[in-house]
Amino acid sequence: GAVVSQHPSRVICKSGTSVKIECRSLDFQATTMFWYRQFPKKSLMLMATSNEGSKATYEQGVEKDKFLINHASLTLSTLTVTSAHPEDSSFYICSAERTESYGYTFGSGTRLTVV
Amino acid sequence: GENVEQHPSTLSVQEGDSAVIKCTYSDSASNYFPWYKQELGKRPQLIIDIRSNVGEKKDQRIAVTLNKTAKHFSLHITETQPEDSAVYFCAASIGNDMRFGAGTRLTVKP
Numbered sequence: 591g592a593v594v595s596q597h598p599s600r601v602i603c604k605s606g607t608s609v610k611i612e613c614r615s616l617d618f619q620a621t622t623m624f625w626y627r628q629f630p631k632k633s634l635m636l637m638a639t640s641n642e643g644s645k646a647t648y649e650q651g652v653e654k655d656k657f658l659i660n661h662a663s664l665t666l667s668t669l670t671v672t673s674a675h676p677e678d679s680s681f682y683i684c685s686a687e688r689t690e691s692y693g694y695t696f697g698s699g700t701r702l703t704v705v
Numbered sequence: 706g707e708n709v710e711q712h713p714s715t716l717s718v719q720e721g722d723s724a725v726i727k728c729t730y731s732d733s734a735s736n737y738f739p740w741y742k743q744e745l746g747k748r749p750q751l752i753i754d755i756r757s758n759v760g761e762k763k764d765q766r767i768a769v770t771l772n773k774t775a776k777h778f779s780l781h782i783t784e785t786q787p788e789d790s791a792v793y794f795c796a797a798s799i800g801n802d803m804r805f806g807a808g809t810r811l812t813v814k815p
Contacts, residue, residue: 622801633794633807634749683748687801694739694803696748 596697613684619664620686628681707732711806728795729777735797
């Protein structure tokens with residue numbers, strides 16, 4: 591149980607275009623989802639906390655207009671990287687908090703390459 | 706906010722030996738401490754966790770200890786195997802706010 595599906599797993603896009611990443615909780619409802627960014631050989635950096643039905647809470651230094659987060663339902667959160675640039679290339683991972691416990695489950699991650 | 710420090714950054718052990726990874730946290734209100742294992746290019750997987758009302762927890766070859774007074778917690782892996790090679794992250798959380806350590810790259814040599 592507690593599976594989080596993340597798509598796409600890999601995406602290559604051109605500079606200036608936008609990319610949407612989806613994170614779905616398949617067998618539980620997630621009122622809260624989290625988006626992380628991970629650089630090679632580095633730890634997970636929290637970008638924002640996504641709350642169902644309300645605006646996301648962004649960490650300091652994360653541009654909310656560049657990284658658009660939408661959490662429209664209890665099972666789906668999306669991260670849109672707008673006007674992507676090569677420096678946005680990274681591994682993006684979502685996680686969802688199971689409402690009935692403290693447990694966090696991670697998505698499989700999305701490797702974004704901006705060329 | 707919470708600050709989590711993790712040591713060492715790299716650890717190499719011989720198969721069969723034990724491995725210990727240590728983390729410290731800054732916010733005494735943190736009440737949940739999970740450990741994740743991440744293989745190259747894959748998602749972090751929860752391997753063990755401990756809550757602030759418990760001092761020690763064990764699951765087969767893996768154990769975690771928590772010292773609330775000193776604000777540090779440790780992961781212990783006994784009888785290491787090559788498949789234990791991965792990056793391990795500790796984390797500390799208060800409610801929804803989870804912060805990760807920088808990670809430890811564990812290499813188990815056959």
